[in-house]
Amino acid sequence: xxxxxxxxxxxxxxxxxxxxxxxxxxxxxxxxxxxxxxxxxxxxxxxxxxxxxxxxxxxxxxxxxxxxxxxxxxxxxxxxxxxxxxxxxxxxxxxxxxxxxxxxxxxxxxxxxxxxxxxxxxxxxxxxxxxxxxxxxxxxxxxxxxxxxxxxxxxxxxxxxxxxxxxxxxxxxxxxxxxxxxxxxxxxxxxxxxxxxxxxxxxxxxxxxxxxxxxxxxxxxxxxxxxxxxxxxxxxxxxxxxxxxxxxxxxxxxxxxxxxxxxxxxxxxxxxxxxxxxxxxxxxxxxxxxxxxxxxxxxxxxxxxxxxxxxxxxxxxxxxxxxxxxxxxxxxxxxxxxxxxxxxxxxxxxxxxxxxxxxxxxxxxxxxxxxxxxxxxxxxxxxxxxxxxxxxxxxxxxxxxxxxxxxxxxxxxxxxxxxxxxxxxxxxxxxxxxxxxxxxxxxxxxxxxxxxxxxxxxxxxxxxxxxxxxx
Amino acid sequence: xxxxxxxxxxxxxxxxxxxxxxxxxxxxxxxxxxxxxxxxxxxxxxxxxxxxxxxxxxxxxxxxxxxxxxxxxxxxxxxxxxxxxxxxxxxxxxxxxxxxxxxxxxxxxxxxxxxxxxxxxxxxxxxxxxxxxxxxxxxxxxxxxxxxxxxxxxxxxxxxxxxxxxxxxxxxxxxxxxxxxxxxxxxxxxxxxxxxx
Numbered sequence: 001x002x003x004x005x006x007x008x009x010x011x012x013x014x015x016x017x018x019x020x021x022x023x024x025x026x027x028x029x030x031x032x033x034x035x036x037x038x039x040x041x042x043x044x045x046x047x048x049x050x051x052x053x054x055x056x057x058x059x060x061x062x063x064x065x066x067x068x069x070x071x072x073x074x075x076x077x078x079x080x081x082x083x084x085x086x087x088x089x090x091x092x093x094x095x096x097x098x099x100x101x102x103x104x105x106x107x108x109x110x111x112x113x114x115x116x117x118x119x120x121x122x123x124x125x126x127x128x129x130x131x132x133x134x135x136x137x138x139x140x141x142x143x144x145x146x147x148x149x150x151x152x153x154x155x156x157x158x159x160x161x162x163x164x165x166x167x168x169x170x171x172x173x174x175x176x177x178x179x180x181x182x183x184x185x186x187x188x189x190x191x192x193x194x195x196x197x198x199x200x201x202x203x204x205x206x207x208x209x210x211x212x213x214x215x216x217x218x219x220x221x222x223x224x225x226x227x228x229x230x231x232x233x234x235x236x237x238x239x240x241x242x243x244x245x246x247x248x249x250x251x252x253x254x255x256x257x258x259x260x261x262x263x264x265x266x267x268x269x270x271x272x273x274x275x276x277x278x279x280x281x282x283x284x285x286x287x288x289x290x291x292x293x294x295x296x297x298x299x300x301x302x303x304x305x306x307x308x309x310x311x312x313x314x315x316x317x318x319x320x321x322x323x324x325x326x327x328x329x330x331x332x333x334x335x336x337x338x339x340x341x342x343x344x345x346x347x348x349x350x351x352x353x354x355x356x357x358x359x360x361x362x363x364x365x366x367x368x369x370x371x372x373x374x375x376x377x378x379x380x381x382x383x384x385x386x387x388x389x390x391x392x393x394x395x396x397x398x399x400x401x402x403x404x405x406x407x408x409x410x411x412x413x414x415x416x417x418x419x420x421x422x423x424x425x426x427x428x429x430x431x432x433x434x435x436x437x438x439x440x441x442x443x444x445x446x447x448x449x450x451x452x453x454x455x456x457x458x459x460x461x462x463x464x465x466x467x468x469x470x471x
Numbered sequence: 472x473x474x475x476x477x478x479x480x481x482x483x484x485x486x487x488x489x490x491x492x493x494x495x496x497x498x499x500x501x502x503x504x505x506x507x508x509x510x511x512x513x514x515x516x517x518x519x520x521x522x523x524x525x526x527x528x529x530x531x532x533x534x535x536x537x538x539x540x541x542x543x544x545x546x547x548x549x550x551x552x553x554x555x556x557x558x559x560x561x562x563x564x565x566x567x568x569x570x571x572x573x574x575x576x577x578x579x580x581x582x583x584x585x586x587x588x589x590x591x592x593x594x595x596x597x598x599x600x601x602x603x604x605x606x607x608x609x610x611x612x613x614x615x616x617x618x619x620x621x622x623x624x625x626x627x628x629x630x631x632x633x634x635x636x637x638x639x640x641x642x643x644x645x646x647x648x649x650x651x652x653x654x655x656x657x658x659x660x661x662x663x664x665x666x667x668x
Contacts, residue, residue, distance in 0.1 A: 055641075103652075118642030125649040132656050147660055148613060155620045155653070156604070162627050162646075163600065170586060170634040178639045195585035 002051050005038035006109050014102035017095045025081065028098045032077035035105065039063070039070045054182055057115040060470045064318065065248050066112050068325045071454050072240035073105070076233045078447035079333040085441060086336040087231060093137040097234075103130040104237070111245045117165045117181045120249055124161070127245055128154045128213075131238065135230040146229035153222050157212040161249075164206025168253075171198035183252050190259030200264055203257045206249075207269070213246050215299040217276040220283060224295035232336050235291060236329035239298040244325060247305060251317075254310060266394075269310045273303040274407060281414040285421050289344050290335045293425065297372055298328045300418060301380075304387065313390030314471030315464075320383035322458050322467075327372050327380075330451035333444065334365045338429075340438045346425055348433020353440060361440040364448045366426070371455070373422045374415075379458045384415075473513050477592055480506040480629065484602050484622060485568055489561060493546060493553040493614055497539045500618050504534035507625050511632050522640040523632070530628070533647055538621065541654060546614060549661045557609040564609070571601045592633035599626035617657060624650060 111123030515523030
């Protein structure tokens with residue numbers, strides 16, 4: 001029953017997307033709101049809640065990620081209402097976008113709620129394939145090229161994930177049989193896996209596949225290029241929802257890998273994420289447009305989330321994840337207005353906003369921009385504080401305290417490069433360039449307000465204690 | 472018989488790497504999928520696993536017949552370039568292929584010790600994965616890249632069949648469903664391109 005309720009809004013959206021009337025677009029946006037209802041109901045139910053036997057099981061982590069994703073979905077569909085005011089988009093492309101958005105949701109629900117490695121992969125693949133066509137809704141040669149790029153690189157990444165899953169399954173099949181695909185059972189029997197090396201090898205391959213999908217080293221720019229070529233709501237979906245489905249998979253796989261051999265997992269992921277942040281910080285320093293800037297910043301935040309998670313700070317990772325999921329789509333959606341004078345014009349982008357709507361817009365965008373560089377009281381400030389604290393606490397229990405301090409100092413230097421760049425960009429947006437009047441539409445503003453409220457909710461003590469209870 | 476089929480699987484993939492005509496490439500992909508399906512049928516019969524037998528039949532129907540047929544139709548509908556010359560010269564590719572095979576056998580040696588049944592097949596499926604990646608890399612045209620992606624999926628299927636004696640039926644069917652979805656998306660990507668022209 002719960003599964004039917006979860007899937008129903010997506011199926012309605014799929015059906016409505018075939019209606020060719022102008023008013024259908026409001027109905028499509030409304031169905032996106034309806035998605036939230038069963039998710040809230042699921043969120044309030046006692047956990048763990050079996051949705052489909054042992055295949056789909058909702059726990060606190062699942063429902064948190066799903067709730068965050070559904071809020072992002074609502075924000076994105078609100079901004080979509082006025083997409084045609086900023087860019088050229090045909091009604092056909094608009095309807096097709098929603099058709100694939102509905103398929104995307106189905107894939108997403110399966111991957112986020114799955115307690116089964118195979119179903120997780122199937123859901124992720126479905127979500128990935130449906131986003132390919134969303135890139136193509138922008139009828140430009142660049143978008144066409146990037147859609148193919150995404151198809152091919154995404155396929156390679158997702159194949160690596162499946163490759164790793166097969167190895168992990170093979171490692172545990174002698175003791176668990178076909179249930180070796182089950183996350184819970186794997187975690188419970190992690191110490192009994194007869195070939196831990198095979199499992200670790202599978203985990204490493206799966207992780208590399210996921211990291212490629214998230215734009216980690218060495219594929220740092222592919223996601224940024226795709227987000228640049230596609231419409232900004234698509235970029236918002238990528239950073240706010242699709243990456244959530246990838247990262248929840250990483251959380252699940254890494255929990256088992258931690259039980260198998262924590263030291264191996266930690267060294268592998270820690271070095272990988274530091275390398276990613278090292279490269280991304282310099283790419284951010286050189287970024288000359290909003291989309292690439294936000295996209296690369298998204299990669300940096302995903303790397304931090306992964307790093308905090310493996311460093312024994314799941315609370316910090318989840319807080320950072322929530323903040324990233326709300327902030328990045330908000331900024332991507334605001335690029336539609338910020339780029340009113342051209343794609344590569346950063347100077348003066350925050351000037352020329354008149355009236356109440358304009359005033360609220362530039363105030364919110366300023367807040368979001370300063371929040372992603374972790375200025376207090378941004379949730380990212382607290383998550384980084386807790387995250388680095390946990391890293392020190394983890395190092396205390398080992399013989400590598402000095403190495404950890406050196407790593408944190410190195411990270412702080414890299415983060416300061418990003419901080420410097422964002423502050424310079426903000427100043428250029430606010431105080432340089434020519435002032436030209438820009439229009440902000442109600443629906444866009446509404447979506448930004450939704451994200452701002454969600455960020456405030458993240459800071460509530462009740463939310464913090466909920467996140468602690470997950471970890 | 473299984474050894475013969477697995478040899479044929481690898482051989483069809485290697486020949487596909489040197490193919491310069493699109494329809495011939497589709498034929499090699501079809502043969503590759505056919506051997507994979509027969510392999511699943513053979514192993515399924517040996518271990519008396521009806522799920523693997525069903526998977527083998529579905530593989531033959533979808534991958535060996537339906538997908539090459541759809542791709543051939545697409546190529547005619549959208550006038551694909553049928554001359555597909557690989558970017559890597561034959562003399563280099565001919566050295567690269569055995570190097571990949573030797574490297575993957577060396578790479579998979581620690582894994583092979585842990586898998587008791589069909590251990591060598593695991594090494595072959597990993598090398599097939601690398602060869603499929605090479606197929607994607609050595610062509611600039613989209614069509615051979617799609618075949619490379621589909622061959623990669625075949626290699627993973629082979630790994631699933633050999634390393635684990637078959638994945639759960641639900642997962643196999645899900646993978647087939649995703650594959651069909653991929654074909655739909657590929658079709659749409661080509662379709663929109665034609666509309667623009």
